[in-house]
Amino acid sequence: MNSKHTYGLIMAGGVGSRFWPLSTAENPKQFLDVLGIGKSLLRLTFERLQKFIPAENIYILTNTSYEALVLEQLPELTSSQVLCEPERKNTAPCIAYAAAKIQALDPNATLLISPADHLIINEARFEEIIRTAWHTAQEDKLVTLGIEPTRPDTGYGYIEFEKSALTQKGSACAVLQFREKPNLATAEEFLRAGNFFWNAGIFVWKAAVILEALAQHQTDVYNIFTAQPAVYGSTQEGTFLKDAFAACPDISIDFAVMEKAQNVSMVLADFDWSDLGTWGSLTTHLKKDEQQNSIIGQNVFAFDSNNCLINVPKEKTVLLDGLQDYIVVDTADKLMVLKLSNEQKLKEYLKAMGL
16 A cells, blocks of 8 residues: 555535534534544544554545634644535535545545544554555545444445455455435345445545546536646635535535446445444443443433433533433533434424524
8 A cells, every 4th residue: 555645535524413512513523522532533533544644645625614623623734735615515526626636736646535523443454444445446446435234224325245255354346236225124135135235435546536437427527626737736726616616516426426337346344333423323332331321521410310322511510310211412502302212303303493
């Protein structure tokens, strides 16, 4: 794996509304210490990549409004390594922008694309999987990581892959098709079939190869970001990007390219992974007390309360009594007390609140 020509692109532009009230539009999930360990999810992701990619080769894809937050949390980076989207248009435009910019700097670049807000426990195994993905990408493959499902989850997209007697964890195999988030019965069928993995949204590919795929499958996006390569790094880049993103469709890289391309491979990843998509997803990764409560806060007293997730400011003393299966999150100006079973309704509730 050639670290000189390998670049890490961390996607950190989301709003993270499912982690309200801690996550807000001004300070979203990726910039928060949701695990209570003193480091934000962005910081953890950067440190994970820095173990095998030089800091000068790591770029952050984010919204313009978060540039200062990124540089505050990652002082190792320069402002030129923070690629700011003037408006949110999903993952295809921002990946096209980054690929075109880095390709202009280094025609031999290979890109690792990683969300900023995923939790990966076994980082040594993660690096091994990425190295396999990197070598596969040198064969001009568009490589994605698949996570072996542990349950029939309806919240993830799935990847159907070509399984043979030689297929083993940590290896690369051909992708047959991408499947959207299924209903429960379909998810159960996927698990029984044994050749459907969760779509982790982590990619490895040569900059030239993803740009070629965009040229074939999403020509308008390709043309927008490759028309003026000399603009990258110049004083005109900001103005160019405003016009470029305004002209782009709102489309994910999966819809734009991955579901259409024929040169897609998947590495069967077996490190401990979570996309930390909801408060409830945190409970698997936090320590629990004797009543199975996960508590972030130094002065929380939970009486006759079981299987709750509690996140409160460390300076606040909190007494809870008789709560079963609840999420309690307190901030300086907001409080949420939500049944775990109703967590999927959070966006609906926020909309009704006008938030």
